[in-house]
Amino acid sequence: MFKKILIANRGEIACRVIKTARKMGIKSVAIYSDADREALHVKMADEAVNIGPPPANQSYIVIDNVMEAIRKTGAEAVHPGYGFLSENSKFAAALEAEGVAFVGPPRGAIEAMGDKITSKKIAQEAGVSTVPGVMGLIEDAEDAVKISNEIGYPVMIKASAGGGGKGMRVAWNDGEAREGFQSSKNEAANSFGDDRIFIEKFITQPRHIEIQVLGDKHGNCLYLNERECSIQRRNQKVVEEAPSPFLDAQTRKSMGEQAVALAQAVDYCSAGTVEFIVDGERNFYFLEMNTRLQVEHPVTELITGIDLVEQMIRVAYGEKLKLKQKDIGINGWSIESRLYAEDPYRGFLPSIGRLSRYRPPAEVAEKDRAVRNDTGVFEGGEISMYYDPMIAKLCSWAPNRSDAIAIMRDALDEFEIEGIGHNIPFLAAVMDHPRFMSGDITTAFIEEEYPDGFEGVTLGDDALRRIAAAASAMHRVVEIRRARVSGRMDNHERIVGTDWVVTLQDRNFAVEISADREGSTVNFDDGTTCRVTSDWVPGRSLALIEVDGTRMPLKVDGRTEGFRIRYRGADLDVTVRTQRIAELAELMPEKIAADTSKLLLCPMPGLVVSIAVSEGDEVQEGQALASVEAMKMENVLRAERAGVVSKINARAGDSLAVDDVIMEFE
Incomplete structure (x- = not known):
């Protein structure tokens, strides 16, 4: 077995890999940017190497910097986590040339499945049903409008190299197609260094259900059941569970077998995920394959008892899978809530700052209940503007779904976070929502149940x-x-x-x-x-x-x-x-809030990407005024009503704090 593994990532996933490496008796090496010098994954690892300035494109995704850390520490293998370089075939090639094992699939599988357009073609050839769409690359915004009209609205505009909800927009008309194309292209370039875009039909009322696959280098491949990931906001998963409350045994088997067939078509080994859209009649369509460990992998581990990180490491070392498909069962029910540094009362916009209090609920693993918290932060630590806003992944397990929900409710109530905005109130509201409790959910759940945003909970x-x-x-x-x-x-x-x-x-x-x-x-x-x-x-x-x-x-x-x-x-x-x-x-007068109706305030800490109007311009309700980037997401700020711009206080490139005035109106 490997004696030393470098984790080419940060945050909770780096900590997660370190825990399994420690359990297996393998020494761990962390890498970190200047912003992460005091991060939890750095403290947990046996060794740590600085790889550059805070921006990810100057540190975590600079292949030469990571390779130098590998040489410096003598690491025999690299686990990439998810995001960053996890699906970068050039990184896999660099490791191969250096004689370092990649704890992931072969480079060919990454190239085939990592590109969303290529993967769809391969899926079609393998007999996997796919979503209608145009596989060719989109040249410009007008081309995007033309193609969108040919497919028929609504359409999904997606980054070919995308993932994690980045570089994705839904367009319902020509204007949204033009704007969505440019925003997706910008986000894709910033997040992945690849701005290629494609378009496919957006299926209304869908469920997002994915199959976990696991293969070795000896031709063995199996599926570890499904995860329901339909509670999403801005195409970013928020709550996941395993199994799905919607699938029956026959559909589960069909989806699993198709996922395995696709994996075998590209000689896949390691852990991977095949994502599907499932309609109300349980018809399913291939979306994409993620050639890496998923954020939501803990719920699969909790219902199967299988440590996916350990299996990935063993496969990378060349071991055969000891598991057979008949060994994979479903034990109980598990739910994962993603805790994000964001303000649910302000449209879920990112929040940064220091964690003045961070007290998770106690982790337990008992016969009839379990609580697990995968995290990469600690009390006194700082949530940075440079990276994903995830704070932790809180998981519950119980013999059945209703008990798993009840355990999650208490765990969220016991989770203490102070110093930054966070989405615990919203997650708690979801757990108590009758529609969620019934399992009657789609990817439109948040949009339909909170059309005006989250305004808090009113108790009975x-x-x-x-x-x-x-x-x-x-x-x-x-x-x-x-x-x-x-x-x-x-x-x-x-x-x-x-x-x-x-x-x-x-x-x-x-x-x-x-x-x-x-x-x-x-x-x-x-x-x-x-x-x-x-x-x-x-x-x-x-x-x-x-x-x-x-x-x-x-x-x-x-x-x-x-x-x-x-x-x-x-x-x-x-x-x-x-x-x-x-x-x-009862006789005291109520305090009247200050009038900010004639101001455009920055809703979150971020960088001004562009200002779309000039002083003296007349603007209409819904018109784009400015774009602000925060935590790798580009947010378009729009006019709430018609008016005239009287003064602009910010320009592209400015860094703004919450409630800084961007512009004023007459």
Whole structure:
């Protein structure tokens, strides 16, 4: 077996590979840019080599720099993770010339499958059903419009060398085809160094289901079931699960066999993924093959018990697969939530900064439940503008889907992240959504269920009542501490009130609380009661509370008159007051927000790519005003209403912070 492996990647996937290498007794080498000098993968590896400045095109995807790190450390093999150089045939060729093993497929398979146009032709020849489209490359925007009309709208404009949702746009008309072509071309050039574009029919109401394949160098290949990846935003997967709640055994077998046939057509070895679109009748169409490890591979590992990274390493070393197709079963259900550094309340725009708090839920692996967290960050670390905004991949496992969802709900509630914007509230909302719980999902789920964006979660009456009970019990603990600190405690008598008004989500709950050694009983003015038990103490940011036997992990921050409480995606300002103070509070005027309607504000930290208008221009609703690039994604900012540009405060090349003024209107 290899004695030393270099991981040509960063973040959580680098950490993930290091863990398996350590388990196998293999030393690991990390590479890092100047921005990642203190990164977690650098700390975890046995050795680490600096390979250049922060931008990926000056460090992580510079083949010469990576090769020099290999020579310097004497690494015998390279695991590329995903993204960066993982599907770069030139990198595989450079390793081959150096006599270093590539923990991935042969160069020919990368070239054949890594190019989306070529892969579709091979799939057709192998008898795999494919999505209607034009395989030829698109020369310019007008050519894109012509082809789009021939195929028929809607169409998907895609980067030939793309992946991870980069360089992809859906166009519903000629204008969107022109604009989407240019944006996709720009993103493809920046992310992959390859700006070739092709167009295919966009199938409405589709499911995105993929098959995990695994092959060795001895002609053996098998499939490890499927993953449902239909919860997507901007073509980027957000929630994945295995197996799919939609497939039956026959469809699963057919998809698996076609995936294996395609892999064998290019002599594929290592782990790879064949992605399909599946319609409502379970007809499936080949999308692309990813010749690498997928981001969502943990859910497959959790339902099969197979360490895919270990299998990749063993295959690269030349070992035969010890597994047969009959050995691959489905044990339980697993769900993965991708935690991103983005602000769900501002259109999911990227967020950067320092993680002032990063406390994941405890990882567990028990008979009837498991929680796994693949991450590449730590408390005090920084989320950089240079790389993908992923913070962690949180996974749950249980014997069935409903229990896996329940475990994920609690894990999200227990996950503490402060200092940056993040999408935990949105992920929690998805887990509680009736359509998701039923399994009735398509790739249009987010677009259809959140057409105006995510505006937070509104909790039902039962949840509000339980939180009110919990808040009153916590407030009692806070008041007792205050009394002790101030010296108002006499002979252990509690000079603390028992009657309060708890206000949250525009609801008032008048309560009376009585406590004993085991907990507190909260009596509501309508005659109902709640029993609250907890060991929470003031200052603790996570309260594990039971209300009438229901476990409620609450993220808690103290406030002058109560708490900020986050639960199930809701962010609540909870006040606990005496009845008289509550009456007076009702008379206080509401604060009016500042008027920013005549300003175009930068919605996220980023680089101005272009300004599309000039001072004095009249603009119409929906007109493109500027483009801002952040975390490898180009975002077009549009006019919300008609107006006249009075002043432009930024220009192409400027780096802007959140809410910096880009332009002003009359």
